[in-house]
Amino acid sequence: MAQEDRKSAAPGGQAARKAAVGLLVAVLEEGQLLAAAVDAEGGPLAGLAPDDRARAQRLASETLRHLGPTDAVLKPFVRKPPPPAARNLLRLSVVELCHLGAAAHGVVDSAVSLAGSDPATARLKGLVNAVLRRVAEDGPEIWARQQAQRLPNWLRGRLQSAYGGKVTAAIEVAHAVGAPLDLTAREAAALAETLGGDLQPTGSVRLKGSRQVSGLPGYDTGAFWVQDAAAALPARLLAAKPGETVLDLCAAPGGKTLQLAAAGASVTALDASESRLRRLHDNLRRTGLGAEVVVADALAWEGGAYDAVLLDAPCSATGTIRRHPDLPFVKQSSDIRGLADLQRQMLDRALAWVKPGGRLVYCTCSLLPEEGEDQIAGLLERTPGLRVDHDGLNALPGLEPGWLGPLGLRLRPDYWAERGGMDGFFITLLRPEA
């Protein structure tokens, strides 16, 4: 979290802290995705100034990222779990005290004043005060003994089967660290220099600390767009050439569309979500890039024939938990089967739209083999003549040994730990029989 948040965690910023508690209640007690709670009309962020909105989101995310350690700190001091609003106010305060290093008197005073200002918590002012005074004294020591927050059992078990216990623990550590800000740029080296960022071996520009993206030089002229370093690889792997026709399936909000269009391809960007496509249009406008945009269900669309197809299929998004720490609390094991079925149908359709001699890139921001390797194993089995293009995969710059498997590229959040990690992804390049 940014230095300014550490300083401002308390006492000021009451509106942001109150809103952060509202976001925590929405995610943890009502099962809403954080993004939905953030955008909800009349929701916890309604009427807040942009700075407070951003701060509330950061505080809520940081609390979700450390919920296990937070509850471990509270446990000795809270005999009976208090009602939701008070419980989440206490959690937020523990994170401010033990993780963000805010001054104890400021955190305690502002929590007590917040509790008093809400009829749902007013009668618990005394409890909030008593608990937080004890946390201020003993909490940091308990916090220091905690391990990174564990994933829910259904996901932890799947990751342990796929990667083993040690890797799963390393992934949990990476989730607790969070994610840096990565940019994809038209001129990456020049942008890295202008912004004081680090040019990554795979071509992305990584910035340190939290920055307001729309205030960065080059934002208005579309010199870059925000995209995790791992998420930038599928379009790099597709390596579109000027004039080629490329279908970007499941395209919104359009990070990959922008890469393909910037490479000079004639891009058709398809997505079922009109609201997400509005963001794609905004991105095209800002960058001055062009694409034909289609609102359609990929399973119902009649399609066409393309030199290349990129399918970034809807998935569990378990590779993005470091950015979206609410996911483990909202997603369920039962979601996976339906998603895997959708991915299988989409793969078959996407392949049918590849011209003879063309190529298909498939990717998901998932850590689960069911949504990655297993999909490709199944597709190869039911499609005679189809092959994984290992030469194409090997030609990607910046890959490290061990990332490439027989079916494609497996990326995990614990990779590049010293650089700040990367999102989890499965990415592969397929060529049908010519």
Ligand SMILES: C[S@@+](CC[C@H](N)C(=O)[O-])C[C@H]1O[C@@H](n2cnc3c(N)ncnc32)[C@H](O)[C@@H]1O
């Ligand atoms: C992983 S996101 C795509 C991210 C995007 N490729 C990018 O780089 O910005 C998956 C997308 O699939 C879309 N989607 C889900 N079901 C779909 C369907 N049946 N047909 C078309 N798009 C669908 C969602 O609206 C969502 O935008």
